[in-house]
Amino acid sequence: MPLTQLIDDSATMPLLRHMMLAIEIDNNALKPTQRAMPMPSANQVLIKVVAAGVNRPDVMQRRGLYPPLPGASDIPGLEVAGTIQALGDNVSHLRQGDAVCALVTGGGYAEYCLASAVHCLPIPENLSFIQAAALPETFFTVWSNVFDRAQLQAGETLLVHGGSSGIGTTAIQLAKAFSAKVIVTAGSAQKCEFCLQLGADAAINYKEQDFVEAVKQLTDNKGVDIILDMIGGDYVPRNLACMADEARLVQIALQRGIKAEISLLPIMLKRLTLTGSTLRARDDVFKAAIAAELSKKVWPLLASGQIKPVIDSTFALSDAAQAHQLMESSRHIGKIILTV
Numbered sequence: 425m426p427l428t429q430l431i432d433d434s435a436t437m438p439l440l441r442h443m444m445l446a447i448e449i450d451n452n453a454l455k456p457t458q459r460a461m462p463m464p465s466a467n468q469v470l471i472k473v474v475a476a477g478v479n480r481p482d483v484m485q486r487r488g489l490y491p492p493l494p495g496a497s498d499i500p501g502l503e504v505a506g507t508i509q510a511l512g513d514n515v516s517h518l519r520q521g522d523a524v525c526a527l528v529t530g531g532g533y534a535e536y537c538l539a540s541a542v543h544c545l546p547i548p549e550n551l552s553f554i555q556a557a558a559l560p561e562t563f564f565t566v567w568s569n570v571f572d573r574a575q576l577q578a579g580e581t582l583l584v585h586g587g588s589s590g591i592g593t594t595a596i597q598l599a600k601a602f603s604a605k606v607i608v609t610a611g612s613a614q615k616c617e618f619c620l621q622l623g624a625d626a627a628i629n630y631k632e633q634d635f636v637e638a639v640k641q642l643t644d645n646k647g648v649d650i651i652l653d654m655i656g657g658d659y660v661p662r663n664l665a666c667m668a669d670e671a672r673l674v675q676i677a678l679q680r681g682i683k684a685e686i687s688l689l690p691i692m693l694k695r696l697t698l699t700g701s702t703l704r705a706r707d708d709v710f711k712a713a714i715a716a717e718l719s720k721k722v723w724p725l726l727a728s729g730q731i732k733p734v735i736d737s738t739f740a741l742s743d744a745a746q747a748h749q750l751m752e753s754s755r756h757i758g759k760i761i762l763t764v
C-alpha cells in the first residue's frame with residue numbers, strides 16, 4: 425500500500441504519528457530516548473523493528489570516530505529485521521506486513537527504522553527475526569569484498585583475521601560454501617576451536633603463534649590467495665609476507681592503526697593486489713546490486729540451513745549500552761543482537 429494511501433486511512437494516522445523508543449549517542453554513551461517515528465520517502469519503507477544487529481562500526485560511531493553520513497539518521501544501527509509498516513511512493517515489490525531484513529545507513533537501534541526498499545531482503549525460510557537481523561551488515565560486507573572485489577575462486581585459500589567476529593563467522597561459512605579453504609586468526613583457544621567447528625580448515629591463535637610462520641607452514645610456503653583483514657597497521661607487511669603469487673589483500677578495518685610501513689617489492693615480485701572498501705558510504709545502486717546477488721546466490725544456502733548466522737547474545741533495545749560493552753570486551757563469538 426503506498427504511503428499516501430496509508431495516510432489517507434484515518435485508522436492508521438495515530439500509528440504513523442506516534443513517538444518511538446530509540447537509542448541515541450550522547451557524549452560517547454548510549455541513551456534510550458523518545459523520537460518521532462520517521463516517515464518513508466519515495467522508494468523507502470518503514471520497518472517495525474523486531475531485532476537489530478550490533479556491529480563494530482556502531483561502537484566507532486558512538487566513540488565519535490565514524491560519524492553518520494550526511495542525511496542519514498544519527499541513531500546508530502546498520503541492520504534490522506522486522507515487518508513492513510508503511511511504504512513510500514514507487515515501492516511495488518513489497519507489501520505491508522512483509523517480514524524482511526534490511527541494510528540501513530543508520531537508525532537501526534529504534535522501534536521503527538527507514539530502509540531503502542531495494543536494500544530489503546526476505547527473511548530466509550526457517551530463520552527467526554533475531555537470526556535475520558544478524559545477516560545484512562556482515563553478508564553484504566563479506567560478499568562485496570571477498571567474492572566481488574577479491575574474486576575468491578573454488579579451491580583458493582582465504583585467510584580471515586578475526587575469525588570469531590561477526591564478519592569472520594560469516595566469511596568462514598560463505599567461503600566454505602563456495603569450496604574455498606579457510607585459515608583464521610583469533611585471540612584464544614576457545615575462539616580458534618569455535619572457528620574450526622564452524623568449518624575453518626585451520627585456526628591460528630595469534631596471541632601464541634606468529635601467523636606469518638603458521639600460514640607458511642599450513643600452505644607449504646605457497647601463501648594464501650586472499651586475506652580479509654580488519655586489523656591493518658603492522659599486520660600489513662606481515663600480510664604481504666604470507667600472500668601467494670597473484671594474491672589479493674582486502675582491507676576492511678584498521679584496528680591496529682591507519683598507517684603501515686611496507687616494502688613494495690613483494691607487490692611486484694608476487695603481483696599482489698592491495699584493495700579495500702567501506703560499505704556504509706557506498707551508493708544505493710551498489711548496495712542494491714549486492715542485495716540482488718545475495719538473494720540469488722546466498723539466501724538459498726540460508727534457507728536450506730547449509731549456513732546460518734552465529735548469534736552470541738541478545739539484549740533488550742534499552743540495554744544497548746551493555747551490548748556495546750560486550751563487543752568492546754571482545755568476549756563474544758559471532759553476532760550481538762538487540763531485541764525490541
Ligand SMILES: NC(=O)c1ccc[n+]([C@@H]2O[C@H](COP(=O)([O-])OP(=O)(O)OC[C@H]3O[C@@H](n4cnc5c(N)ncnc54)[C@H](OP(=O)(O)O)[C@@H]3O)[C@@H](O)[C@H]2O)c1
Nearest residue numbers: 479480565586589590591610611654676677701702703754
Ligand atoms: N569495511 C566495511 O565495510 C566493514 C563493515 C562491517 C565491519 N567492518 C569491520 O570489520 C571488523 C569486524 O566487525 P564486527 O562487527 O564483526 O566486530 P567484532 O565481532 O567485534 O570483531 C572484531 C574482532 O577483531 C578481532 N581482533 C582484534 N585484534 C585482532 C588481531 N590482532 N588479530 C586477529 N583478530 C583480532 C577480535 O577478536 P579477538 O578476541 O580474537 O582479538 C574480534 O573478533 C570491525 O573492525 C569493523 O569495523 C568493516
